[in-house]
Amino acid sequence: MEKDADGFYTPKAEAAAPLVQDENKDAKEEEQPQAAASSNTDLIASTFEVTVTLADQQADPNSPLFSAKTFEELGLHQDLLKGLYDLGFSKPSKIQERALPLLLANPPQNMIGQSQSGTGKTAAFVLTMLSRIDFSKNKTQALCLAPSRELARQIMSVVVAMGKFTPVQTEYAIKDNLPKGASRITAHVVVGTPGTMTDLLRKKIIDASDVKVFVLDEADNMLDQDGLGDQTLRVKNLLPRTGVQIILFSATFPDHVRNFASKFAPSANKIELQREELSVEGIRQFYMDCKNEEHKYDILVSLYQLLTIGQSIIFCQHRHTADRISKRMSAEGHKVASLHGAKDAAERDSIIDNFREGHEKVLITTNVISRGIDIMQVNMVVNYDLPLMNERGNQHSNDAKPDIETYIHRIGRTGRFGRKGISINFVHDSKTWLQMEEIEKTLNKKIIRIETNDLDEMEEKMKKALK
Numbered sequence: 001m002e003k004d005a006d007g008f009y010t011p012k013a014e015a016a017a018p019l020v021q022d023e024n025k026d027a028k029e030e031e032q033p034q035a036a037a038s039s040n041t042d043l044i045a046s047t048f049e050v051t052v053t054l055a056d057q058q059a060d061p062n063s064p065l066f067s068a069k070t071f072e073e074l075g076l077h078q079d080l081l082k083g084l085y086d087l088g089f090s091k092p093s094k095i096q097e098r099a100l101p102l103l104l105a106n107p108p109q110n111m112i113g114q115s116q117s118g119t120g121k122t123a124a125f126v127l128t129m130l131s132r133i134d135f136s137k138n139k140t141q142a143l144c145l146a147p148s149r150e151l152a153r154q155i156m157s158v159v160v161a162m163g164k165f166t167p168v169q170t171e172y173a174i175k176d177n178l179p180k181g182a183s184r185i186t187a188h189v190v191v192g193t194p195g196t197m198t199d200l201l202r203k204k205i206i207d208a209s210d211v212k213v214f215v216l217d218e219a220d221n222m223l224d225q226d227g228l229g230d231q232t233l234r235v236k237n238l239l240p241r242t243g244v245q246i247i248l249f250s251a252t253f254p255d256h257v258r259n260f261a262s263k264f265a266p267s268a269n270k271i272e273l274q275r276e277e278l279s280v281e282g283i284r285q286f287y288m289d290c291k292n293e294e295h296k297y298d299i300l301v302s303l304y305q306l307l308t309i310g311q312s313i314i315f316c317q318h319r320h321t322a323d324r325i326s327k328r329m330s331a332e333g334h335k336v337a338s339l340h341g342a343k344d345a346a347e348r349d350s351i352i353d354n355f356r357e358g359h360e361k362v363l364i365t366t367n368v369i370s371r372g373i374d375i376m377q378v379n380m381v382v383n384y385d386l387p388l389m390n391e392r393g394n395q396h397s398n399d400a401k402p403d404i405e406t407y408i409h410r411i412g413r414t415g416r417f418g419r420k421g422i423s424i425n426f427v428h429d430s431k432t433w434l435q436m437e438e439i440e441k442t443l444n445k446k447i448i449r450i451e452t453n454d455l456d457e458m459e460e461k462m463k464k465a466l467k
């Protein structure tokens, strides 16, 4: 596929032709000679199944037209293929295989896409944004929203890396990131969080008149009426009424947002996971039976050696818990970092960057980075507090419900793209027991006990799980 006279990268519907031919010619997955030798694509054993429902009910979702075994078949511009190879991507992952032909087809259609954590959803929507931009126009054409600044920054790094060989211009819509006095953003792609994005659109700093792709990453979270739903809807209402392809991606779409998602992205093609398929195979889930709240802290400290073999993320329900245990551990000579939403923007950026670069090995945090964050070296996640539903009063009530979606996202910070990982839940009373049991039941996945008083057994079990 070439750029047309206007400099527009067109993911033409003709891409369908070679797609069918290749599929018939040879069902084998061929190695791409151009692809980087270091590619780790073989790590992704696609054991999970997705259900594809096309907006066009006459079409057969299992047609080879709607699946692509190679990036070349997709008719991606060669500058994007170069970007992919430069990143070491040699062939599409399962979600990319199924989603990209639908996302890139013309005329553009909305998409609601679900696949497990760490399976490559970002590349699917980033390639779509980059493919639809007319680089000859200095106008904003793609917007992407994420629930946290950390995730927005990570998505931006993928846009920049995949677009390395294109003339793409990018800008953030996150707090404290715009140059002072900026009065106009003309970047092709703007990635941000909903509050700041609304602000920039309202003030006409971003002119939305040419926007043709609107992506919500972690879409169930972005649409949740108890959370970011209102702000996200405000952004949508500031975009052109027609001609915008709406793309929603997440590893989870709980029932209470599915309806709203279908209204938000009407007539969307849908890719869905079965509920039993939600948690990733490579993540071994454990629990430790702690005596009480204080014992949880002692156990965490005793785990420190193991936490630092690779990198670990410790999730707490509240900011003050994250601060308290990180201060205490630091005072006792352990090197840990803590990150939560009450820290200022610059500090948040430097904490996550340090962790990403491996300067810190243990990060104590809250749900703020439970979603989307992709750091391959993280091989352990600890639920110091189990995630609980965020209903008013619920967290402290005796029948507080576990937040299954957040649990899936939290443990999904490990076991990325076919790697092995461990998650450990701390339970310490009958309430937390019941909550963990509910998680186990809902996900239909055994959570294995590890003794808190036998460090050797613990280490052995964990090392085995990571093999």
Ligand SMILES: Nc1ncnc2c1ncn2[C@@H]1O[C@H](COP(=O)(O)OP(=O)(O)OP(=O)(O)O)[C@@H](O)[C@H]1O
Residues within 6 Å of the ligand: 039, 040, 041, 088, 089, 090, 091, 092, 093, 096, 115, 116, 117, 118, 119, 120, 121, 122, 123, 250, 251, 371, 372, 373, 374, 376, 412, 416, 417
């Ligand atoms: N085709 C590919 N080949 C090689 N690596 C890939 C490919 N696609 C994605 N990856 C890598 O897999 C990792 C996980 O991808 P990504 O962060 O997009 O997952 P995700 O599905 O968005 O997860 P989450 O639900 O947690 O947000 C990233 O490090 C990415 O670089």
